[in-house]
Amino acid sequence: MRKVENYVMGQWISCPDVEYVARNAVTGEPIAEVSSVGLDYASILEYGRKKGGTALRKMTFRERGQMLKNLALYLTERKEVFYELSYATGATRSDSWIDIEGGIGNLFSYASLRRQFPDKPFHVDGQTVHLSKGGSFIGHHIMVPKRGIAVHINAFNFPVWGMLEKIAVNLLAGMPAVVKPSEYTSYLTELVVRHIVDSQILPEGSLQLVTGPGRGILDPVRNGDVVTFTGSAATGKKLKALPHLLEESVPFNLEADSLNASVLGETVTPNDPEFDLFIKEIHREITVKAGQKCTAVRRIIVPEHLMEAVEKALADRLRSTRMGNPRAEGVRMGALATHIQRERLQKHLEVLADEMDVVFDGDREMELIEADMERGAFVAPKIFRNSDPFRKTAVHEVEPFGPVSTIMPYKSLEEAVELVAMGKGSLVTSIVTNDDREASYFTLEAAHLNGRILVLNRRCAKESTGHGSPMPMLTHGGPGRAGGGEEMGGIRGVYHYLQRTAIQGHPDTITEITQIYQPGASRPEAVPHLFRQYFEDLKIGDTVYTHKHTVTEADIVNFANLSGDNFYAHMDATSLEGTLFERRVAHGYFVLSKAAGLFVDPKKGPVLLNYGIEECRFTKPVYPGATIGVKLTVKEKISQEKRSPDDIARGIVKFYVDVYDETGDTVAAATILTMVKKRNQE
Template sequence: MRKIENYVMGQWVACNGVEYVARNAVTGEVIGEVSSAGLDYAEILEYGRRVGGPALRAMTFRERGQMLKNLALYLTERKEIFYELSYATGATRADSWIDIEGGIGNLFSYASLRRQFPDKPYHVDGQTVNLSKGGTFIGHHIMVPRRGVAVHINAFNFPVWGMLEKIAVNLLAGVPAVVKPSEYTSYLTELVVRHIIDSAILPEGSLQLVTGLGRGILDHVRNQDVVTFTGSAATGKKLKALPHIVEESIPFNLEADSLNASVLGTTVKPDDPEFEIFIKEIHREITVKAGQKCTAVRRIIVPEHLVEPVERALADRLRSTRIGNPKAEGVRMGALAAHIQVDRLKKNLEILAREQEVVFDGSKELQLVEADPSRGAFVQPIIFRNNNPFKNTAVHEVEPFGPVSTIMPYKTLEEAVALVGLGKGSLVTSIITNDDKEATHFTLEAAHLNGRILVLNRRCAKESTGHGSPMPMLTHGGPGRAGGGEEMGGVRGVMHYLQRTAIQGHPDTITEITQIYQPGASRPEAEPHLFRQYFEDLKVGDTVYTHKHTVTEADIVNFANVSGDNFYAHMDATSLEGTLFERRVAHGYFILSKAAGLFVDPKKGPVLLNYGIEECRFTKPVYPGTTIGVKLTVKEKISQEKRSPDDIARGIVKFYVDVYDDTGESVAVATILTMVKKRNQS
């Protein structure tokens, strides 16, 4: 029988013994034996720290992001191989799309974030903090990769997405990973990892895989490591409370299955588009992945006068759903991912049935398509109704992890919020309403109970990603029962794998450490002019000191004529009483424009274009007769990759523009962004 192997310390390992026999969720046929018995987790984690960590930390954010992009492209070319095996998890093609291409999409998303980080192995965070009167002592923050490993313990329902959405973040941060998927579906994770390893895109040691139970994998984590867990709240809390996890202050992100809700707004009528949107969304959450999503809707919260219309409409839609072999034509819902999940679900259904009425039982109304219920892990959709959800509270405590949900009534929007709160914290709640005031009230009252709130209506439904779809650039997690954790979230997610450290010192020192010019640092005069230098030749801190210009009333009038800006403070000296100005003041944008005229070297050279301004401030009024000059300083350099072999090799240079007056005080400061050609075009 085939062994589902582990990839550890640079090799594929088939462990002795059998911890789990993986079976096809549709046919019951054996796929392989799973075991991680005997693995030396202390050595595995140390291998990641010793081999993978240094290799990733030697790369810049830009290089790590390009690595993720290359991996995403590589896996996309092979996705059909993954789809074919994914059917064995009971997933339909649409289900697998979420898992496989959704996971690959996370790689693409995090690859794109490379442009929001510096072309360095570390990140400079926030703004300079002045710590002294004379400006010779300042502070800043840098963020460096943690020198440990990310241990990801993932759930069975998304064997591909669960891995890729997490490693995309830690790899961009420069931290290696050890992934332990659920043994139930680890055979699909193993297949994807085999292709990742074969690609040789990731440095060795940056990704290891444990396919079995992984008992003892957390016994050897240390304070530089990060642990993430996705699964049941009970198991996650036990692991999070392990003594050495607490003792070592190890970051532990818990994302637990929660009792998510969807609320139909009070203003919705049965013939409104929102009513149909609501029914479609609930139906999708029940049938996609056979309801096996941590974000699935478990509680359907409806105005009391709409309970019966919702019940009828939802039942009608479920009756039209083809359920069975996910390879069969037209099948919309497949099986649970493993036979053991059927037994667990049945136990929870028994608990819920004691307090609630079954209003739709698919097992009595629907026939499986091309599937044998005695061999596959099939469960038909079940809808309960709870007429007194404030008294019969099992629905707020027990999660049936399958195609099951409960309809419950509410009288006021405050009651709806209270019902949401009885779940003690959710990953997501949606409200379907076209009344923006109602949406605002609900969102502000329920936000503290949720990691995400989706507002759906006719204006956004067509393009909405849906209740159950966490997005890479938004945070995923939730308070209370949902685990109290947070992952993804774009740049925010990357920060979880970085150590933020405050640094203090002289501006020259902080400039050298950050490779970003800090106000107060030395400004050696550039030779030749900065606009005559290629990207490689520019040095942070080098400065052009310009000629000076005395501002006149004619300047102000001419700029007003050209720009059309006739604001009274510039044009009407009789209207200045009660203002901050003593007399007519020059336009701030004239000052900035004149500064450009002073610092620009007009001849053709390495500077290709100016494409933006950041952090522009006008700090002091400039009156006619004031003489201004400019200090143009190289603030930061960011290399760019070539988009094609014929593309111009270039980088982005941020120049710090300091416009000062005849007293030496700054009157305007700005950061301009220029694209500068590289000397080396290879």
């Protein structure tokens, strides 16, 4: 029997004194010994902070994102090796797809976010804050990687996804991590990490692995570190309340198993597509991963007149489900991950059975395929009925972490919301209805106690990712019992690993720090013209000062004829009474178009194309007789990746366009984006 090893401080370590023997969830055969006895966690965490953290902070967001993409591609090529071992966790092929390819998908998703961050090791957040009347003192915010290490404590049910969905975020932010998966299934996590280490894609020290129970791993955590925990609410709260974590102000993200619900809308009838969608979705949440998902539906809330119809339809669908050895043909539901988990589930079932009736018992109505119920960690689906959910409340307090759910009635949508709230905070609730008003009412009333709400109907069903699937760009977490934390969430998730710092000073100084032109900073005249300079040569703050143009009524008429914009304020001087305008006013888009005519250098040069416009504002009316000029300033430079060896090396340059009149007042301001060729084409 092999030993599951730990990867710490640059080496694989096999620890003595076996702490756990992992068994095949299908056959019960022992497959690996697991231990983390004797690991020096203080040294491990410090190694990550210094070795991995230093290397990651030297990289830009773009480089870190590309690193994630390379890793995702590398793991995708080797995914079949992971699938093979995943069968030992009791997972079917489709269960493993969620875990393995879902986890790799998180890497791809966060890799794509690199384009929304600067090509710098830090991020500039928000807008300039003007702090003085004369403009010589301003403020801004920057976000830099924290100088600590992320400690991820993960649950047993997703040994691959649980790790990859977390490290994708901290690595993009520039922070190293130590991952401690559950010892129950860490043998699969170890296999994936071995391939990651062999790839040499990640800087050494940026990812370490503790496969055993990890007792004491949080003891050396200090200010600057981040702890995340996925698992039971009781354990998570104990860890979160550790005195030294509070004393050191260590962020602790808790994502706990919760009593999630799915609600069938009161306007749905058994003949509607939504009824079938509801049954299909509940069935999936009971059988996928054998119900071992933190997002699984534990409470099925339906209009009271549809209780019998839902019970019958769900029972019929469950009877047709083949449960057993996940390698067997046609099997759609496997085993629980461990025999320990089965024992825990049985205790919860006893509590629920004291208050409620069983309306579907898979032990009596389902056959086990090519497996032994005693040797394997199998539990057949069970559906309870709770006819009085406001008085029989165990269903709102006890979570059976397996293929178990309870059907309960409601008399009005207000009651449905109350029942959802009795779970005291959920990761996700879904409502199945084709009535958008019903969906709107329910969502707004139930949102305060849910991290996510899915509205499912015939119009989105084909492409819906389902009740139980958190998405990388959306927040995963929930209030109350669900832990009060957030994971993933796109850019918002990356911010958890960055320190947001306010900076104050002169616009020149803030421009130098942020490498983004700040209003009021110096604007040296560009020589040669900015459109004659390659990407590398352009300097933040350099400015083109154009010649001027006096606006005429003919300009307004000609632009109206060309654009088709005959809005009364431009064309009918007799209709201006009671408006903001004194007389006919030039089109805002004429002003912007004329500005382009003033600042563009028409000859062929490094500028390849106009890429777009941001933050366009028209701040003062321009009347015939006004004289306008333009200050075109290099605001920000963003390097782009070459998509192929033959691609043109280039970057995006943001130019600040300041259009002013004869009084010096700004009449229009915009940020334009241009694609500019690089001098170095390698």
